[in-house]
Amino acid sequence: MNRQLTDRERQILDMLLGADFPGVEELRAQAQSVTARREGLIIDLVVEPGTPKAKVLARVPVQAVVDGDGYDGGLLLYVDEGSLSASSIGG
Numbered sequence: 001m002n003r004q005l006t007d008r009e010r011q012i013l014d015m016l017l018g019a020d021f022p023g024v025e026e027l028r029a030q031a032q033s034v035t036a037r038r039e040g041l042i043i044d045l046v047v048e049p050g051t052p053k054a055k056v057l058a059r060v061p062v063q064a065v066v067d068g069d070g071y072d073g074g075l076l077l078y079v080d081e082g083s084l085s086a087s088s089i090g091g
Contacts, residue, residue: 002035002046009036009043013087016077019062023054023079027061030054030084045084053082 005013017028030047037044054061056079064075066089078085 026054
């Protein structure tokens with residue numbers, strides 16, 4: 001069952017989509033109505049059918065390094081077939 005993104009998940013997605021890369025405009029449009037399918041370190045993102053597809057250069061078009069407060073890791077955004085697919089937090 002799909003659920004709304006938490007405030008923290010939305011902040012992370014917005015931060016990742018704040019970068020400039022090929023296909024980001026379409027992914028930003030998808031993010032307006034994206035929902036999540038599960039919780040944890042990997043969150044499946046569900047895009048509304050009919051939203052514009054992104055032409056990204058790689059399955060992970062953007063990532064961010066997290067370094068601080070005793071935690072070192074990263075955030076990844078996955079795109080499959082032009083649509084937001086998942087976001088993960090790795091350490």
